[in-house]
Amino acid sequence: MIRLSYASTAIKEFSPENLLALLKTCRTNNGVKNITGILLYSHDTFFQVLEGDEATVESTFESIKKDKRHKDVTLIEKLPITERAFPYWSMGFEKLGSKELSEMEGLNNFFENDFTPAGFAAHKHIIGPLLAHLRSKLVKQVTVESHEELPMQHEDPFIQLLHRTIRLGVKFLALLMVMVILFGIIDVVYVIFEKITQPPFMLLTINDMLETFGAFLAVLIAIEIFLNITLYIRSDVIPVKLVVATALMAISRKVIVFDYKHLPAEYVSASALVLVALGITYWLVQKKE
Numbered sequence: 001m002i003r004l005s006y007a008s009t010a011i012k013e014f015s016p017e018n019l020l021a022l023l024k025t026c027r028t029n030n031g032v033k034n035i036t037g038i039l040l041y042s043h044d045t046f047f048q049v050l051e052g053d054e055a056t057v058e059s060t061f062e063s064i065k066k067d068k069r070h071k072d073v074t075l076i077e078k079l080p081i082t083e084r085a086f087p088y089w090s091m092g093f094e095k096l097g098s099k100e101l102s103e104m105e106g107l108n109n110f111f112e113n114d115f116t117p118a119g120f121a122a123h124k125h126i127i128g129p130l131l132a133h134l135r136s137k138l139v140k141q142v143t144v145e146s147h148e149e150l151p152m153q154h155e156d157p158f159i160q161l162l163h164r165t166i167r168l169g170v171k172f173l174a175l176l177m178v179m180v181i182l183f184g185i186i187d188v189v190y191v192i193f194e195k196i197t198q199p200p201f202m203l204l205t206i207n208d209m210l211e212t213f214g215a216f217l218a219v220l221i222a223i224e225i226f227l228n229i230t231l232y233i234r235s236d237v238i239p240v241k242l243v244v245a246t247a248l249m250a251i252s253r254k255v256i257v258f259d260y261k262h263l264p265a266e267y268v269s270a271s272a273l274v275l276v277a278l279g280i281t282y283w284l285v286q287k288k289e
Contacts (some may be wrong), residue, residue, distance in 0.1 A: 002054045003037075003085065004061055004078045005127060007117040008070040010044045022069075035060060036086045038134050043115050046070060049131065051084045074117035077124055085135055170229055177226040184219035191215045217253035224249055244285060248278040 014022070019041060026039060035052040048064075050057045065073045120127075195208040204212065224246040251274055258268065 001052060001081050002057055002078055003049060003051045003081045004057050005047070005049045005076040006061065006074060007045060007047045007076055007120040008073040009117060010046060010070050013044055014041065033060065036084050038086050040134065045115055045117065047120060049086070051081065051086060072117045074121050076120050077127060085131055174226060174229050177222060177229060181219060181222045181226065184222050188215045188219060214253065217249070221246065221250055221253060244278060244282045248282055251275050251278060
């Protein structure tokens with residue numbers, strides 16, 4: 001794979017509608033070609049990064065150079081890469097104004113004087129910091145906008161009040177679950193003490209170990225439930241993975257403590273199918289991340 005970056009000058013100023021149309025086209029075309037990257041527009045200058053298979057990226061760049069909506073297309077750099085800087089965006093986009101450009105630490109002088117294709121070519125050292133800034137900004141936007149279950153800010157004051165009320169309820173539930181976890185730990189200690197103080201002393205039979213494992217897993221499941229509860233007041237996690245993990249642990253606990261002598265085969269088979277389905281789901285979610 002390679003990462004190719006270039007800069008160019010717009011023939012005329014792009015309106016928001018023009019930029020949106022351009023962005024839609026880029027995302028559609030790049031999605032088909034498995035190309036990712038970002039497009040930056042400011043001061044009638046485009047700066048674009050393309051990541052993907054070398055032949056595909058170079059072919060796309062050749063097509064871009066023929067576009068009549070810009071001129072002075074200047075290749076800034078082309079580097080071999082092992083991983084993408086923008087893996088989740090067929091084309092991320094930023095339209096930066098003068099104020100935001102001047103606030104970018106270490107880059108403000110460049111944007112004041114050299115935000116042109118020639119300026120980019122002459123100051124290639126700023127590409128790294130610029131890409132790091134743009135990537136962190138996109139990641140922050142995705143995290144805040146996609147994964148906050150009960151946002152504190154809302155255009156409807158009544159909904160905002162409800163969110164705040166539910167958040168208080170969630171915090172109270174989290175406190176109660178912590179108490180359950182502590183009681184569960186005490187129960188684990190009690191179970192172990194009870195088993196090792198009964199004949200044969202200081203030894204655990206298979207049934208004793210299964211009962212002890214059940215007590216341990218109950219505490220672990222309580223911890224997972226606590227994390228599920230706190231999802232609603234956090235914005236840095238994806239709920240699906242944790243919910244699936246909790247269900248997977250719960251069904252696994254039941255399998256461990258099954259008494260196969262008294263359970264019908266249909267019940268065991270159904271539990272096994274659920275366990276396999278949850279395992280595949282968890283693997284797919286993990287792979288997607």
